Amino acid sequence: MDKLPKGWENKKLIDCIELINGRAYKQEELLDAGTPVLRIQNLNGGSNWYYSNLELPKKNYCYAGELLFAWSASFGPYIWSGEKAIFHYHIWKVISKQNINEKFAYYFLEHFTKEVRNHTVGVAMFHITKSKMEQIPIYLPPLPEQIRIVSKLDTLFGRIDKSIALLEENIKHTNGLTASVLEEIFVDGKNWERQPLNQVAKVERGKSKHRPRNDQKLFGDSYPFIQTGDVRSANKYIDKYEVCYSEFGLKQSRLWNKGTICLTIAANIGDVAILGFDACFPDSVVGITPNSMNNEFLYYYLKTLQLQLDKKANSAAQKNINLKILSEIDVPVPSIEIQNSIADRFSRLEEKQFQILSVQQSKLNYLKALKSSLLDRAFKGEL
DNA sequence: AGAGTGCGAGGAGCCATTTG
DNA sequence: CAAATGGCTCCTCGCACTCT
Numbered sequence A: 001m002d003k004l005p006k007g008w009e010n011k012k013l014i015d016c017i018e019l020i021n022g023r024a025y026k027q028e029e030l031l032d033a034g035t036p037v038l039r040i041q042n043l044n045g046g047s048n049w050y051y052s053n054l055e056l057p058k059k060n061y062c063y064a065g066e067l068l069f070a071w072s073a074s075f076g077p078y079i080w081s082g083e084k085a086i087f088h089y090h091i092w093k094v095i096s097k098q099n100i101n102e103k104f105a106y107y108f109l110e111h112f113t114k115e116v117r118n119h120t121v122g123v124a125m126f127h128i129t130k131s132k133m134e135q136i137p138i139y140l141p142p143l144p145e146q147i148r149i150v151s152k153l154d155t156l157f158g159r160i161d162k163s164i165a166l167l168e169e170n171i172k173h174t175n176g177l178t179a180s181v182l183e184e185i186f187v188d189g190k191n192w193e194r195q196p197l198n199q200v201a202k203v204e205r206g207k208s209k210h211r212p213r214n215d216q217k218l219f220g221d222s223y224p225f226i227q228t229g230d231v232r233s234a235n236k237y238i239d240k241y242e243v244c245y246s247e248f249g250l251k252q253s254r255l256w257n258k259g260t261i262c263l264t265i266a267a268n269i270g271d272v273a274i275l276g277f278d279a280c281f282p283d284s285v286v287g288i289t290p291n292s293m294n295n296e297f298l299y300y301y302l303k304t305l306q307l308q309l310d311k312k313a314n315s316a317a318q319k320n321i322n323l324k325i326l327s328e329i330d331v332p333v334p335s336i337e338i339q340n341s342i343a344d345r346f347s348r349l350e351e352k353q354f355q356i357l358s359v360q361q362s363k364l365n366y367l368k369a370l371k372s373s374l375l376d377r378a379f380k381g382e383l
Numbered sequence B: 001a002g003a004g005t006g007c008g009a010g011g012a013g014c015c016a017t018t019t020g
Numbered sequence C: 001c002a003a004a005t006g007g008c009t010c011c012t013c014g015c016a017c018t019c020t
Helices: A102-113 A130-134 A143-191 A228-233 A247-251 A295-315 A323-327 A336-378
Strands: A009-012 A017-021 A035-038 A050-052 A067-072 A074-079 A085-087 A091-096 A137-140 A194-196 A201-205 A219-225 A243-245 A261-264 A272-275 A285-290 A330-332
Touching: A017 A130, A067 A102, A074 A102, A091 A102, A102 A143, A102 A336, A143 A295, A143 A336, A219 A247, A228 A261, A228 A272, A243 A247, A261 A295, A272 A295, A285 A295, A295 A330, A295 A336
Parallel strands: A035 A085
Antiparallel strands: A009 A137, A017 A091, A035 A050, A067 A074, A067 A091, A194 A330, A201 A285, A219 A243, A261 A272, A261 A285
């Protein structure tokens, strides 16, 4: 900053806060009962607690309302809201000195967290050291101004957080929207003729015979190889792949045509997507090729099936689907004109959904950026 | 349908070195 | 000399399959 606002002082963190490191426990000191030992994972919402029966100096305990900062692996300030606890190593208790408001310190640390990685040490595991932390510069306004800034941030963040929660709710809703429209379409189509899936389409399992599965001979750069995860993460069309089979790989597998409907029957049960290119896949994926049906219409119907499977899975012990069950599923077969029009209308609806989602997502990103820039401005004295 | 596997990221243990 | 600190190494956990 070129020029400090009037009354603000150029300080370092060491001038306004004191950092007290937590106690490092040995495994055998951690028990099932006693005073809770607060570790970083507990600050992040983890429910796996350790306890201790050691009598420790007063400084090792923290109480509700006190400010903590995680300085290893994951970083950030927390206002502790639980009962009396012993805070573990890799957590500092932050004690505010006379010249800083505690909530102001909290907001500053939140602001600082986004650039903390510029100050860390370590190769695999990142830490910020106490000595580095203490040298972090802070522009410190007089106390009344700090209190004004804090109350302004409290108000603004309160509103923004409300909007963020609302948007996240909306995004969830939008995600479910097309699914419920789909369900309606196929419920309304009750009077359509129905035929078993293996009558209207070829239903065949993928192939990958060779063992071990990770044999280097199998791989090369010729034939895309799709796994269940690729089907799950696809957005209607599978348009990217991680791995390719070699000629040898192809020989023990099978190449499916672009446009084949892929349905997963292992691990992620019932995920559906359409191949965007010729590819191989293992037998945890079933390839479905309609005889004369509209490919997208069948795809959409199979998508509703996934919802049904998910619903059943909630009450039953575990999802279960095999080739036989799948082959015998009744598929609604309206006239080809109706199929075409539904597939056409629905894919336009889906496109609309993608658009809405991307607008909502960018609003969400905007709000998060807004919070960050508000903090920026607050600590430059521009709020 | 449950057990097993591989993997990567996050999290904790621990000890040599530094500090007071 | 004890306590605090820095930071390297190893462990754990959860996910996403994968096997039996």
